[in-house]
Amino acid sequence: LRQGYLGSSPYGISVVISLRTLELYRILRLRQPRLSIQAWIQSLCDLHNVNYRRTYWRHFSEAFDVYLKILREVETRVAVELQRSDDPHWRVKHSCPACRYKLVDDPTMDIEFIGSLDGNQSLKRVRLREGFEGDPRVFHSGYYIREGEVETFKHDVKPRSRPAKKKDDALKPKWGPDEDQVAAADGETACADRWKAAMNDALKRMWAIYRETGIFASACRHHLLWWICDMIESGELAKYPIAHVSRVLHILGYRPGIGYDIGCSFDGTISRSSLKELASERHLRFAVPAFHGYAHNRLCQLHFHPLYITGFGLEDMETCERIFSAFNGLAVITRHASQFHRHQAIDMFAKQWDADKYRDISLFLLNNYKQVQNILDELPDAIKLLQSGKSSQDLDYAKHLEAERLYLAARKKDSPQDARNCEYVSLLIKHRAAESLFAEALKHLGNPKNAKLRPRLEKDKRDAFDALDQITTMLADFERSNDIVSRWTPDSEEWKATADLLTKLDYQKALDKLEGLVVQRLFELAKMGLSGTGKYFSLKTRCRAIQTALAKYNAAAKKLDRPSLEWKDISTYGGLAEFELLRECREDIRAQPWTDSRNRQAAVHTLRLERAGEERDRLNIEIRRLATWMCDEERQLRQCVNHLKSKNPHLAAHVATIEAQTLRVNDTHRFRLREIAALPCFTGRIDPGV
Ligand SMILES: [Zn+2]
Ligand SMILES: [Zn+2]
Known part of the structure; x- marks a missing residue:
């Protein structure tokens, strides 16, 4: 050696x-x-x-x-x-000075620090053949939350009472011991279902050949990693995010703001878990990432989109997407590696990632400050323009949002009675159709001109009779089980009312379909902005599907005298909010100030302006922390080198290399901090504090 x-x-x-x-x-x-x-x-x-x-x-x-x-x-x-070995969590507490290096005169914030969580399935590892898991070594990494710790949260949340098993349950892969565990998306919201539907597709493709099916990671908003854990023989179960949140609450402290794709329903999951008290004591706040926000319904957005939450600033919460797109490169070498080598590779890469992201902190701060500058430059004028000629009632945006929240929360689902009526009327309609078919067949058969075709007509008659018989039995069963004494006729009031309802339902269905497709398209567009994170579907095919759905929608809308839509309207839709409004059949809602599109635009601008102000406050704090950290770190390294020189010259030389690297990186930081200080909207300080 x-x-x-x-x-x-x-x-x-x-x-x-x-x-x-x-x-x-x-x-x-x-x-x-x-x-x-x-x-x-x-x-x-x-x-x-x-x-x-x-x-x-x-x-x-x-x-x-x-x-x-x-x-x-x-x-x-x-x-x-360096006296950093006593605390096992020294790394996570100090890796990001912007988040963690608190100064004595830091003001308190509504949200003290921001991070995000997510799972990803690219770092799978193939289960080696029986007896071939020959590498008994265990790799200890400071980044890893070990399997054992994750398992303690295995039964932390009771599954919600599930609806009776559906047929397609058989298609889902069975995860053996994990089957009674709760999926992370097991919330009470409609978003959770939407999410699960999307996840199931991915799950189906996961064969049992993998042991580790991916990783679950958490990181601060500057992209420095908090922790990683393996997902084992399962999809995204609740225990993974819970294990991360538990660490965040115990180790990182008060008022965390955390972004998670399904933050809305996971918020409910946490409130049913053992972390419930701690989470409310530490003021844990969830949000959904800005781009993923499209997939959530309007009510959910009003509660969980970072734009609508005080304190989140301009953070988009898409941190994990970026981390995973970098980590995907590891997939090739970890897929067939032993557990030890996989962890070693991930640990190595994580350290390099953190070093790179430490280098980029000042760039992050600079870019965000520039964004604040842009918003401060442009939005006030835009808002003034939108507000011109509006009454004071139109300008109370906080009230508008509250009204919208209340309204959406109060809107109730179709009553079971309505659903039953619809089923009955559909049956009746089918019955009438079958009756007329049978009558038709009889008529043809009785016609002497058709004597030659007799054998075929006989068969037609028998088929029509069978169909009629079948539907009559179903109808009779339905009437018996629902206590309907006299059969409805097209003239009866009940029939008419239900027929109206059916038309509305058709309309809703067409709207749902259209909405789903448009959301997917928005998703894909957003993904393209984050290159390297997903597959690119052919947008053209998607557009054709949207066109078809659009035609169906317009046909249904015509029956209801609703305005029809055009392609150009849809292609400019920025989110679900517009669809939620279309869903409204009651015209009185559309007259309220919060549904006016100019008011809505102005409200969004105003909120963005508010968030930009928060972002600036947060950046000012983070900038000062970084400046202070650099000075203290350099001083400590120098002292360490001097101290080691006589005692252990080899180690001293190594620490000196670290010092040189730190100085090099910090020089870039200082350069960028001066750049920030030169921005017209800068209100902070770049000198070190204490
Ligand atoms: Zn940070
Ligand atoms: Zn949601």
């Missing part, structure tokens, strides 16, 4: 690998996680004109593990010297 070479085993060394080669591979791997050891060895062989042999791969792989272990040991010793 003193010569700069590392063998692959302690005894009988036949192959040694130079430390420089190992280090080069490590650095390359950090930048390009797809680079496998095999590819690396093969390129080395090409360089030296040697034939590739599989044993080289094994030797290198073993030496690389040892090398990484040595590096981790060095890291631990540095942590001891």
Whole structure:
């Protein structure tokens, strides 16, 4: 080792690998996680004109593990010297100075820190054949929440009473022991169902060949990781986010604001879990990520979209999407690795990710400040324009939102009575159709002109009779079980009322279909903004499907005298809010100030302006924290180097390299902080505090 070479085993060394080669591979791997050891060895062989042999791969792989272990040991010793090893959670408490490095004169905020959670299924690992899980080593990573800890939340939430099993349940994969566990999307809201429907598709594709089916991660809004845990032989179960939230509440403290795709229904899940008291004591607040917000209904948005929650600033909560799109690169090498190697690879990558994101904190702050600047420049004028000629009643946006919330919450579902009536009338209509078919068949049969066709007409008559018989039995059963004494006729009042209802239902159905398609399209458009995170569907096909749905909708709308829609209206829709309004059949609602589109636009602008103000306050705090952290960190590193110089010169040299790296990164930070200070709307300070 003193010569700069590392063998692959302690005894009988036949192959040694130079430390420089190992280090080069490590650095390359950090930048390009797809680079496998095999590819690396093969390129080395090409360089030296040697034939590739599989044993080289094994030797290198073993030496690389040892090398990484040595590096981790060095890291631990540095942590001891810096007095950072006593607290097992030192990393998560200090990795993001903007979130965590509190100063004495920090004001309190409604939401103290912002982060997000999400699961992702790209980092799967194939279950090795029985007896081949040969690697008994366990990798201990500070990022990981271990399986055992996650399992303690396994039965934390009681499943909601489920509706009777439907046929398609048989199609869903069975997860054996996990079957009685609650899925993360097991909330009371309609969004949860919508989400589950989308997730099921993904689940079906997950064969039982995987043991780890993905990872669940949490991170702060500056993209620095909090924790990671494995999802094991399951989809996104409630225990994963609960384990993360538990850590956030216990370790990171008060007033967290957390973004999660299904934050709306997960909020309910938490309130049924063992974390209930702690969550309300620490003022835990959930939100749904801004782009995912499209998929949630209007009422949910009013409660959970970051735009409508005081304190979230301009945060879009899409942090995890970005993390996963980077981590996806690891999938190639972790899929067939042992558990140890998979964790080692993820840990390595996570450290590099955090280092990169620490470097980017000042860029994040700068970009957000620029965004605030844009909003402050543009929105006040836009709002003035929208408000011109409006009465004071039109301008009370807080009241509008409250009215909308109340209205949406009060709107009730179709009553069971209505549903029953609809079923009855549909049956009656079918019955009448069957009757007339049978009469028709009899008429043809009785006509002497048709003598030649007799055998075929006989069959027609028999078929028509069977159909009529069947529907008559169903009708009689229905009447008996619902206590209907005299059969309704098209002239009866009940029939007429229900027929109206049916037309409305048709309309609603057409609207639902259209809404679903448009939402998907919005989703895809949003995804494209986040390149590399999803598949691209052909938008053209989607558009054609929307056109068809649109035609159906217009036909149904005509029957009800509702305004028809055109393609250009729909393609400009920005969310579900417009659809919720179309859903309204009562004209009196449409006369209220909160349904006026100009008022709505002005309200959204006003809210954005408010959020921009909050964002600026938060950025000012974060900027000062970063400035202070840089000074303190540099001072501590210098002291450590001086202290170690005589005691342990090797370690001192290593700490000095860390110091050099820190100084390099901090220089960029300082440069960007000065850039922020030069913005016209800057109201904070960039000198260090205490
Ligand atoms: Zn942060
Ligand atoms: Zn929702």
